Amino acid sequence: MRARRLTGSLACLVVLTLTAAGCGLSGGSEDGEASAGGCKVDQGNVGSGKLTGEVKGKITFQTTNLKKDFGGFFDGVIESFEKANPGTEVKWIDDPGDNTFTSRTVADAQACTLADVINVNSDTATALTKAGYLLDVATKDPGASKPFVPAFWKSSTFKDASGKSVHTALPWYTGGIVLTYNKDLLEKAGVDPQKPPTTMFGLFADYEKIAKAADGKYFATMANPVWRIPADWDQMNIRTLSADGESATFADDPRTVEWVEWMAKLYKEGAMPKDSLSSSNDPSTLYSQGKVAYGSTNPSFVRFVKQNSPSVYDKTGVGQQPFDALGHTTGAPQYISVAATSKNAPAALAFAQFLTNARNQTAWCKDPNVVIFPTTTESLDDPFFQKADGDDPFSEARKLVAEQLKTATAYQTNLSPAVQNAIVSQVQLAMQGDKSAEQAVKDAQKKANELLKQGS
Known part of the structure; x- marks a missing residue:
């Protein structure tokens, strides 16, 4: 999980310029090929059409330093997804979250090996969207916005190389400030x-x-x-x-x-x-x-x-x-993005939506070892997020964030x-x-x- 000012196992700030030479999205050429960020991809991953195809195949899912504290939860999410979608296989990559994260992510993108489903913050999403490496989820699934609080969905808008606003991320969770x-x-x-x-x-x-x-x-x-x-x-x-x-x-x-x-x-x-x-x-x-x-x-x-x-x-x-x-509060949420370079984009998008659905967001945000709040309307209606008790630092943080969410705009400048x-x-x-x-x-x-x- 990457977010401005997050720290410990939830910390990093994008500080490396992403070279965008030769990047961007393009549809099919005369020989039938398509490209995303300079990488050859399936034509269905780019352009204006809805993403079609079977939800199957192997995909990679990248988080940052979560296995130690939340391994059981995410293993369960992956198992449930694979059970509901026979023929799929999710490989979970847990990045250590060190200071070389950005350079390694950039290198992966430019080498056309970016993880199929990856947690990004607004800085990373801004850079990767501009360079053409992320799937436009709103175009590929016109109903993608339905589960989310409108302010959080709006915050997942980033500009591509042409300056057009596109939705290249799904809001995952928010933490307040x-x-x-x-x-x-x-x-x-x-x-x-x-x-x-x-x-x-x-x-x-x-x-x-x-x-x-x-x-x-x-x-x-x-x-x-x-x-x-x-x-x-x-x-x-x-x-x-x-x-x-x-x-x-x-x-x-x-x-x-x-x-x-x-x-x-x-x-x-x-x-x-x-x-x-x-x-x-x-x-x-x-x-x-x-x-x-x-x-x-x-x-x-x-x-x-x-x-x-x-x-x-x-x-x-x-x-x-x-x-x-x-x-x-002005903080934007964390996001889950799908790589436009994914070889199994239908499965990757399906997993991204499964991970960020109301049921899974509610379950994870209730974990006593983390102070985060969900971005789906259904989750926020849960009594757990409407009332916080206790006077320890964790409880105090939950109380303050719960109060903030009542007037949150999810505004954040993306540079x-x-x-x-x-x-x-x-x-x-x-x-x-x-x-x-x-x-x-x-x-x-x-x-x-x-x-x-x-x-x-």
């Missing part, structure tokens, strides 16, 4: 754990208090802005891109410069480890060691802490992430890795003191627009 923090470290800095800030800049002010009190003994958060762009801006309702997604607009909002100024100030004052500015590491390890006050904003982060550092888990508090003027990296690199220069915040934001927007015009 929360603050996780070490109550002891906050109290030492004079920050009240019972009163989470209501604005992003209010959170930054708390980071500053921690920096002054810690004096380098511990830190508030990690420095690399890749974890916060465009997530922070989404929460502040700073529009990173224009409505059509063809141009960058974040520099038009004066709060963007103020945000960069805060990041530079916090880095200089020691709120963040100096060596974390360009590191791809998330806060999980240092938080579990009691060296970072704020953990991941993913609710399931508490599971990682409980497993790896029970003593820190006992000190962990969970609060509402500041949403500024928005007043609701290509190239555009995100261009913005991040300019913010890093400002944080190092090599540029003013104003100049960094101006240059970031210019570089982002150049890449958007190039189709990157």
